Amino acid sequence: MNASLRILIIGENGQVSRALQSRLAGMGELIVRGSGQLDLARPDSLRSPIVALKPDLIVNAAAHTAVDLAETEPERAFTINATAPGILAQAASELGIPLIHYSTDYVFDGLKPAPYTEDDTPNPVSVYGRSKLAGEDAIRHIVGQHLILRTSWVYSVEGRNFLLTMQRLLQEKPQLRVVADQIGAPTWAGTIADSTAQLIERWQTGQHGAWGTYHLAARGETSWFGFAQAIAESLVEQHKPCAVLEPIPSSAYPTPAQRPLNSRLDCTRLYREWGVSQPDWRSALQQCLAGQV
Template sequence: MKILLTGTTGQVGWELQRTLMTVGDVISLGRNQLDLAKPDTICQIIRDVKPDLIVNPAAYTVVDKAESEPDLAMMINGIAPGIIAEEAKRLGAAMIHYSTDYVFDGTKDTPYLENDRTNPQNIYGKTKLAGEEAIKSVGVNYLILRTSWVYGLHGKNFLLTMQRLAKEREEIRVVDDQIGAPTWSRMIAEITAQIVSQSQPNPSNFFASKSGLYHLSASGKTSWYGFAKAIFNDDFPNNERKLQRLIPITTPEYPTPANRPAFSLLDHQKLSHTFGLVMPDWEQVLQLVLAI
């Protein structure tokens, strides 16, 4: 299987380069080779590669900055995925795309199902939802994998930010009234590879029968404060750590340009039942990450 992978400089794309190598011939393209902000180049690159499967983790992910760059965020997150889907359909290829818990407004108090009403509260969420809808409208065989609170040892994310701040500050204030599930980028990549491996020996039939929207996130739940507390409970020798106090605060005490849902936990039973995969608990996964 020839796999075209986008966004290889991002958190999930970086991990996918390794995991997908076990299931196919991977052509990895970073932003320098395939920039989703430049739609004119997307079609030609896909036609040159002629992949059997396109895996698209590339995205505009700077949630607050998207509020001041809505057109760029929409191009990358909303319009480009539709163009990719059209090219995939033309080639008879399948597509895997990643979306976000931020398509929801956070007013629910139980985990969101795939068919729950979407109502994004920020530009990032709106553009990611537009990408989902663009892919669905094309009629390509697709998997859209919504995930949440992605972190890892590569790129920019909450884990690395907390580790850096712990060396710089004696006090860190972290929001304690937004609830979700931290999800390791490598876990997302490994589950993706396991799904792709199940498509053999007939990928076309597999993706046609499994085509749809799925939630992919770790099990369990916490707040950003709970996430930070777990990081510091298991990490940093005392002689490297300046941090003395971790203080829980409310969302209004930490205003940001983009609104974030107060509750964005995803129900991933559909993915587990369809592909026979178990989503590990976020705390157990974090302990693995911190041990690396």
């Protein structure tokens, strides 16, 4: 791989950024910038230092991802998720380089009975979803060389996510109630990083498909309850204490932000255009847990 390739990763400690730092380490020079150096909450401060760094590629792995909190601080969510990506796109356009940006299944309302394709019309039902969609739109209008990668239900062994929360609660409580009517594909941050590395390789070797918006999530589907069951099974295999799981409807677990009932993403286009496919969610979970210390 091109050792002189300068890859700027925006975001330092998030689960996707950590996975990217590990996976992309041998692909070139990684320039990792957290909020202390490039703060998406201060979009006006972003362009000049990015242009000065002269990267060959920008990967934005930072976002306001606290879905419920976004309902009470919409201005901050839109600043980080919409305004800032627009500035990143301006910098990429000025430098004549590509921008890779991660988006979400939350841009859809979840009412479609089948998996969502990139051609489906977004209709977000939360502030978080609306802010992420606005970020997508900003990028599309500013820089041609972009990949907007919509993913879903991201987890890893770092940060704050469903996997780590369930591992803790399942060992602390005798019984646990988990929503069973929201359907999607849990997607390991390692899978996202692996796919991103493949996309960069295709771009570098001139084998890439069209720039644009793509879905990138694990294959298969389950509910949050099904995901919790799989996590519980791994605890039982390790002879650790494990709660009894009870499935409940979303109506029994109200949250400030509405969640899509259907978060399934059809990832056919990414494979057809770029030759990149994802593993089944269960096998990715096993791979993730196998590396957990």
